[in-house]
Amino acid sequence: MRNKLILSLASIAAAVSLTACGASGTPSNSSTAAGSASSGGVTVVKVGANPVPHAKILEFVDQNLAKEAGIDLDIKEFDDYQTPNIALSEGSVDANYFMHEPFFNDQVKTKGYKFEHGTGVHIEPYAGFSEKYKTVEEIPDGATIGITNDPGNQPRALKMLEAAGLLKDIADDSAALTLTDAQNPKKLKFEENQPEILVQVAKDPKIDLAIINGNYILQAGMSTKDALIVESTENNPYANFLAWRTGEQSEGVKKLDELLHSDEVKKYIEDTWPSGDVIPAS
The missing domain is CATH 3.40.190.10 (Periplasmic binding protein-like II)
Incomplete structure (x- = not known):
């Protein structure tokens, strides 16, 4: 049935x-x-x-x-x-x-x-997508990052940004809007959104990078092979x-x-x- x-x-x-x-x-x-x-x-x-x-x-x-x-x-x-x-x-x-x-x-x-x-x-690996940049190194200081407003997934996104060299010293309970200057040396700005709309947020001209959940990547017909950043699956x-x-x-x-x-x-x-x-x- x-x-x-x-x-x-x-x-x-x-x-x-x-x-x-x-x-x-x-x-x-x-x-x-x-x-x-x-x-x-x-x-x-x-x-x-x-x-x-x-x-x-x-x-x-x-x-x-x-x-x-x-x-x-x-x-x-x-x-x-x-x-x-x-x-x-x-x-x-x-x-x-x-x-x-x-x-x-x-x-x-x-x-x-x-x-x-x-x-x-x-x-399903988390991934970061950009309509503006081809590499992580191109992301400028003060860039705007689209990120989930879900507290069960937001630290996951922040840790992925840390692994990419964009943030530092992210803890399991870190939150995008309360990062210290030491944690956020590039002074990235964060725009929180419901996870299901981040695929659309990635196309917003004011967004430099959007962090998208794996299931929504697939649902939109996208693939992590086109992402700037992909979460490691080792010890995930x-x-x-x-x-x-x-x-x-x-x-x-x-x-x-x-x-x-x-x-x-x-x-x-x-x-x-x-x-x-x-x-x-x-």
Whole structure:
């Protein structure tokens, strides 16, 4: 079974309404929300994900691996980073697949979610794009950098700029708008934006460099091979994983997590994104 639903922050009301209704518009019940609904011995697992690469990977699992494992994925797509967790918390999905650990920890801390997660499946390298410059060395003092306003990802972007020689001494809790002169010797200016619009921000004439999340790079048909800066994937803590409500990992969700770590999925990722825009975590 495949049922895709696109949601964004602009449609949070719709996301909340999903907690009262199933995908068909009928009220959800506790057995369906727990991932225990079954038909002919097949367990339906409702899973939320960003469109690329997460939903694409889930589609591969659904079409090639799920049936033999006794599950059927009901994939719901979300085009932002907030509504997938709203849906999971409210029970309209059994699991979601889009977060990495720093973002997960920030969401649990600031939103009070009761979630657990599996181990990392893949990494999408962060990257910096410019319409003005061809090399990092060309970026001038006082340049304007488009950066995410998401505290779970902003330090990641700052660390990438540090690795490129544009910033110094970035900590895990550093914030773009409170950097010291010592941390920001080039006096870079930062313009915070929602992560889903940074692809458009990169084209703004006043922006010298935009730092874009990997999934939005892919969704826009872009590639890290065209970026000025690309995040290193060595010892990278930003692998995306499957998450579920605390104490509610059903057998269906457990089987899905196992399939996401299979050799077949690893090969699919490597074959689908050979340029390294998506890399298996192990």
